[in-house]
Amino acid sequence: MKIYFDENMPFAEEFFSELCHHRFANSDGSNDVEQGELVPFSGRTLTAEQVADADVLLVRSITQVNEQLLHLNDKLAFVGSATIGTDHIDKDYLAKRNISFHSAPGCNAVSVAEYVLSALVVLAERYLLDLSSLTVGIVGGGNTGTRLSEKLTALGIGHKICDPLLAAKQAQEQINKQAQDISETEVDKRIYVSLQEVLACDVISLHVPKVVGGEHPTYQLLNKDNLAQLRDEQILISACRGDVIDNHALLALKKAGHGLKVVLDVWQGEPDVLTALIPFTEIATAHIAGYSLEGKARGSEMLYQALCQQLKVEPKYQLANFLPSASIPTIEINQEFSQILLNQLVKMVYDVRRDDAIFRQQLSIQGFDSLRKNYPVRREFSAVTVNLSSNTESDVPHRLGFSKTSN
Numbered sequence: 564m565k566i567y568f569d570e571n572m573p574f575a576e577e578f579f580s581e582l583c584h585h586r587f588a589n590s591d592g593s594n595d596v597e598q599g600e601l602v603p604f605s606g607r608t609l610t611a612e613q614v615a616d617a618d619v620l621l622v623r624s625i626t627q628v629n630e631q632l633l634h635l636n637d638k639l640a641f642v643g644s645a646t647i648g649t650d651h652i653d654k655d656y657l658a659k660r661n662i663s664f665h666s667a668p669g670c671n672a673v674s675v676a677e678y679v680l681s682a683l684v685v686l687a688e689r690y691l692l693d694l695s696s697l698t699v700g701i702v703g704g705g706n707t708g709t710r711l712s713e714k715l716t717a718l719g720i721g722h723k724i725c726d727p728l729l730a731a732k733q734a735q736e737q738i739n740k741q742a743q744d745i746s747e748t749e750v751d752k753r754i755y756v757s758l759q760e761v762l763a764c765d766v767i768s769l770h771v772p773k774v775v776g777g778e779h780p781t782y783q784l785l786n787k788d789n790l791a792q793l794r795d796e797q798i799l800i801s802a803c804r805g806d807v808i809d810n811h812a813l814l815a816l817k818k819a820g821h822g823l824k825v826v827l828d829v830w831q832g833e834p835d836v837l838t839a840l841i842p843f844t845e846i847a848t849a850h851i852a853g854y855s856l857e858g859k860a861r862g863s864e865m866l867y868q869a870l871c872q873q874l875k876v877e878p879k880y881q882l883a884n885f886l887p888s889a890s891i892p893t894i895e896i897n898q899e900f901s902q903i904l905l906n907q908l909v910k911m912v913y914d915v916r917r918d919d920a921i922f923r924q925q926l927s928i929q930g931f932d933s934l935r936k937n938y939p940v941r942r943e944f945s946a947v948t949v950n951l952s953s954n955t956e957s958d959v960p961h962r963l964g965f966s967k968t969s970n
Contacts, residue, residue, distance in 0.1 A: 567614050568621040570603040571936055572645050573860045574885045575621065578867040585874050587618070587640050607834070607932050611635045621645065621866055625833075625932070629653035633660075641873055645862030647671060647706060647853075648804065650773045665869035667862035669706035671853030673943055673964065675802050676710040678852035679768050680963075681915040682800055682826045684906050686845060690824075694902055695719055700764030702784070703771035703803065704729045704753065711768060712753075717962035718905070723756045723764060727779050730755035762789060766798045773804040787812040795822030798845075802852035805829040810837045817843035828852040834931035841923065848918040849926070849934040855913075857943045860886065889946035896949055900957035908960060912944055 564586050568575045583599025604613060606626040614620055615635040622628060624646045630653065633639060642657055644666045657664045687694050699715055701708045704726035715722045733751045761767060774781045785799075785808045793799070801808050810831040816823065817840070826846040830836045833850060841847050853859070864882045871878045891911065898904065917939070925934060944964035951960070961967045 564599040564618040565602060565616055566599065566619040566621065567602045567604055567617045569606040569623045569626065569645070571606065571623060571859070572621060572863050573856060574863050574882075575603070576601060577885050578863050578880055579621075579870070581879070582867075582870060582874065582876065585876055587874060614639075619643070619870065622651075623862075624648055624651050627651050627653075628657070630656050633662075641665075641870055643667075643866035643869060645670065645859070645866055648772050650804070663873055665866060667865040670862040670865055671855065671858030672706040672710040673945075674855035674858030675707045675770070675852045676714050677855070677909075677913060677943060677964070678802055678828065678915060679711055679800055680714055681909050681913050682846050683766065683798075684909045685914070685916055686798060686824060686826075687902065688906060689845070694905075697765040698722065699766040699768060700725065700761030702726075702758065702761055702767065702769045704755065705770065707770040707803070708768075711770065714963055717959055723761055724753060725756055725758050725761040727755075729753075758784075758789075762793065765796070766800065767793075768800045769803050769807050771803050771807060773806050782806050783809045783812075785809065785813075787815070790816050790823075793821070793823050796824075798824045798826065800826040802826075802828040805831045805833050805850075810840055814840045814843065836926065836931060838926070841926075846915055846919045848915070848922050849931055849938075851918055851935060851938050854935070854938050855941050855943045857882070857886065857945065886946075889942050891947060893948045893950065895952065896955055896960065897952040899955060900959040905959075908944075908949075908963075908965070912947055913941055 564583050566579050566583055568579065580601050583601050606623050609626050609632065611632050611634055614632065617636060617639055619641045620628065620639060621643045623644065628642055628651065639662050641663045642652070643664070644652055646666060647668050647670060649666050652664065654664055683694060686692065695718070697720060699720060699722040701711055701722055701724045704724045708724060708726070712722060712724065729751065733753070733755070736751065769785075771781045771784070781804070783806065787809060790809070790812055808831070813825065814837060817825070825844045827840070827844050828848045829850050860882055867880065868878055894911070896904070922934065929937070945966050947965055948968055949960040949965040950968055951958070
């Protein structure tokens with residue numbers, strides 16, 4: 564069996580090399596063993612000729628998987644995307660050809676939430692902001708929005724969530740619960756607000772997929788009209804899809820002297836970035852918010868589990884088998900939690916200013932995709948164990964996601 568994988572998928576060889584020697588189940592449910600091959604590829608430049616003999620195709624978000632890519636292949640049985648988004652996959656085409664598809668929902672949600680938190684810490688220090696006094700508006704209440712909400716709750720930072728799809732689902736769940744009179748039924752208890760209410764918050768953080776058309780499109784969700792309604796003192800963070808903000812409208816707003824503080828990890832037209840917008844941003848990065856080692860590797864692990872299931876093979880590995888120790892694995896805290904301590908903790912694990920500096924200095928030299936391919940190793944909070952002294956009452960570090968010593 565030939566497994567083709569994006570070269571930027573961490574631990575792909577460790578997870579998938581043994582699976583190359585299996586083939587998909589026979590009609591009697593058995594699996595023959597065969598000599599196979601694990602083939603890496605560059606996601607942006609993948610061609611139909613390259614994958615003509617693939618049995619399994621494992622991609623990331625920069626690879627468009629559609630008829631154009633797969634028309635020369637008559638044996639593909641499994642496509643996996645090690646990402647939370649799926650707008651790069653023609654799922655209707657795969658279904659028509661009976662090709663199994665799996666993605667990795669939530670794999671890098673923690674990573675993106677920690678990127679946002681690092682950006683907030685940096686801006687709070689830069690502008691002497693009291694984070695506890697701010698209200699954060701989260702657009703999108705899925706995996707990433709939920710992880711961010713949890714971290715904001717741990718810090719006591721007020722926030723609001725806009726997600727019309729989840730709001731409608733919640734309303735239907737309430738109706739079902741009342742009709743069935745089953746009090747134990749699990750219902751999403753979050754309070755959802757309108758986009759207008761979220762856009763009035765001190766901080767706006769975008770976490771939605773790219774959706775073109777339909778009842779709730781997100782393509783250019785922030786456009787010339789509603790961008791102009793934002794206040795000078797607000798902060799806008801986008802770490803989802805570049806097309807959610809009209810970049811040209813945002814540039815025009817900033818050129819006109821608007822004081823909006825902008826953090827952009829994603830850009831319209833990637834990898835061709837609107838470079839004129841970069842100087843008007845507080846923080847600018849190369850679509851790496853979800854690029855923690857854990858975030859990317861979790862995607863590999865989820866596809867490994869899905870492929871094992873389809874091959875009817877018992878999974879042999881999990882992510883913990885391959886993750887290295889953090890460079891600073893353990894720290895001791897001997898004081899009560901404060902914004903100053905938050906600043907120190909977050910920056911010790913991930914200081915977003917590093918990625919901002921690399922982007923500004925190296926984009927024109929290396930190019931967008933090269934910055935992503937050569938992204939330095941970054942860990943999540945969970946890689947670091949925080950030990951609290953007996954006189955420290957606050958458990959905020961552990962609720963933020965830092966590990967604790969097991970008893």
